[in-house]
Amino acid sequence: MQFLDFEKPLEELYHQMDKLRETAEKNHLDVSATLGELENSIRQTREKIYANLTPWQRVQLSRHPERPYTLYYIDKIFTDFIELYGDRQVKDDKAMVGGMARLDGTPVMVIGQQKGTNTKMRQLRNFGMANPEGYRKALRLMKMAEKFNHPIITFIDTPGAYPGLEAEERGQGEAIARNLFEMTNLKVPVICIIIGEGASGGALGIGIGDKVAMLENTWYTVISPENCSTILWRSWDYKVKAAEQLKLTSEDMKGFNLVDDVLKEPLGGAQTQPEEMAATMKQYLIQAVAELQKIDAEKRIDDRIEKFSHMGFYEER
Template identity: 85%
Template sequence: MQFLDFEKPLEELYAQMDKLKDMAAKNQVDVSATIRELEASIEKTRTQLYENLTPWQRVQLSRHPERPYTLYYIEKIFTEFTELYGDRQVKDDKAMVGGMAKLNGMPVMVIGQQKGINTKMRQMRNFGMANPEGYRKALRLMKMAEKFNHPIITFIDTPGAYPGLEAEERGQGEAIARNLFEMVNLKVPVICVIIGEGASGGALGIGIGDKVAMLENTWYTVISPENCSTILWRSWDFKVKAAEQLRLTSKDMKGFNLVDDVVKEPLGGAHAKPEEMAVTLKEYLIKSINELTPIDAEQRIEDRIEKFSKMGFYDEVPVS
């Protein structure tokens, strides 16, 4: 179990628990009463820590190394998943995964960014930062789903689209822009869920849907707190302040009407009880598809366009 810096009190309690269990095993003594007291103390401390998380703490939770990624949810939520590869132009992008599956017996197309569960896999998956071919693969699969009239589900978890020179040479901006245009006009239901990090165009490239949801401890904004801090203050030292100013939490996004729903996570974050999180997310997806399926395709497109056209607000400052 890995602990974040703000979870230090929990780490100390778990350390006490481990020592107590070791002592009980070596000396053959009954410490069950003390263990129960420690367990109660752990739950109380966890509740206190998670009652009022700061924006930066939620950013940390979204990046927790034990947090479930796209392939975990695919395994736990769907059946008969068949992964599809390649964009038919350059190559297969391992940062973007997708394929046909069944959700509660219903055929769907599921697509998402995958970061990797260890150092080797993270390098292979490019830390979830897709190249243009990743977004073109995603669009190819979406068009396939539209052809067969299957709903589309996307899982968003990326620190951003890959910013390398080769990606720009192959049309990173065009690939993302093309996805925005095409996703708005898809005739099938589209549900997008931010399961971790939702940064910039990298997230938006698979983020245009009839329903856009965020898990409770995720973030969604145009730039990461670290990069925002670097631009504004020429240092990463102000990342905590940047996270506050960016208003990037699920609560903020819901308040701005930039997302439709916030899916509650188990106490301690999705990584604390990943199977419970998968069950909750599955229920949300089934409910959303059942709501969207009866709507006429053309009406769905009109509603989608209207929803995204209304996003954003501004203030006018009078000129003196």
Template identity: 75%
Template sequence: MQFLDFEKPIENLYDQLAKLKENGEKSGVDVSATVAEYEAKIASTRQELYGNLTAWQRVQLSRHPDRPYTLAYIEKMCTNFVELHGDRNVKDDKAMVGGFADLDGETVMFIGQQKGVNTKMRQLRNFGMANPEGYRKALRLMRLAERFNKPIVTLIDTPGAYPGLEAEERGQAEAIARNLFEMFKLRVPVICVIIGEGASGGALGIGIGDRVLMLENSWYTVISPENCSTILWRSWNFKEKAAEELKLTSDYMAQFGLVDGVIREPLGGAHVNQDEMADILKKRIKQELAELKKIDADTRIQQRIDKFSHMGFFEEQ
């Protein structure tokens, strides 16, 4: 188990508990009562720690190396997943994955960014930063789902679209803009879930849906705290302050009306109990799909357009 900086108190308790169990085994002494005390202390410490997380701590949790990514959720929630590849133009972008899967007897098109689980896979997946061909692949799969009248679920987890020169040369901005335009018109139900990082146009490129949901320890904003700090203060040292000022956490997003709901995670984050998190997410997706199916396509599209059109607020001086 890997611990983040702010989880040091819990890490220390786990170390003490491990030593206690080891000493108990070596000496043959019954330490079950003391073990129970330590476990209770760990639970109370975790409850206290996670009951008052800062924005930056939630950003750290969203990036936890053990946090489940798109393919992990699909594997745990679905059966018979058939991954589809390529944008039929340039190549297959490994940072964007998608395909049909069976969700308790219903065929659903799942699309999402995929980060790697180790150094080699992170490089292969380009750290979840899709190129234009990734967004064009996503749009191709959405149109395929629409053709067969199958609902779409997108799982968003990206630090942003790839900002390299070659991506811009191949039309990164146009690809994302095209997805925004086309997703508004899809005649099938569309559910978008931010499962980790939701940064900038990279997230928006697959983020237009009838329902936009966020996991509790995910974030959603126009720029990462580090890059915001670099622009405003010419240094990464103010990333914690930037995270607070950006109001990027799920509670703020729901309060501002930018997402339709927040999905609570197991205590300690999604990585602590991936199976439980997948089960919670699966139930919510099925619930939302059941409600969306009751609405005819034309009404659903108009509601989708109206929802995004009314986002944001301003004051005139």
């Protein structure tokens, strides 16, 4: 079990529990009463810590190394998943995964960014930062889903689209812009869920949907707090302040009407009870797909366009 810096009180309690169990096993002692007290203290401490998380702490939670990623949710929520590869132009981008699956018996296309669960896999997946071919692969799968009239589900979890020179040379901006245009006009239901980080156009490139939801401890904004701090203050030292000013939490996004729903996470974050989180997401997706399939395709498109056209606010002078 890994602990974040603001979870130090929990780490100390877990350390005490481990030491107590070790002593009890070594000396054949009954410490069940003391263990019960410690477990109660852990629960109370966790409730206190998570009652008032700051925006920066939610950013840290969204990046927790034990947090479930796209492929975990695909395995737990869907059946009969068949992964599809390549954009038919350059190569297969491992940072973007997708394929056909069934959601409670309903055929769907599921697409999402995948970060990787260890150092080697993170390098293979490019830390969830897709190249242009990743977005073109996603679009290819979306158009396939439209052809067969299958709903589309996307899982968003990226620190941003890959910013390397080669990505720009192959048309990173155009690939994302094309996805925005095409997703707006898809004739099938589109549901997007932010399961971790939702940064910049890298997130928006698979984020145009009839319903857009966020898990409780995720964030969604134009730039990461660290990069924002670097641009404004020329230092990463102001990342905590940047996280506050960006208004990037799920609560902020819901308040601005930029997302439709916020899915509550288990106490301590999705990584503490990943199966429970997957079950919550599955029920949400089943209900959302059923609701959207009742709506005429042209009306869905009109509603989608109207929803995104009314986002944001400005003042004319």
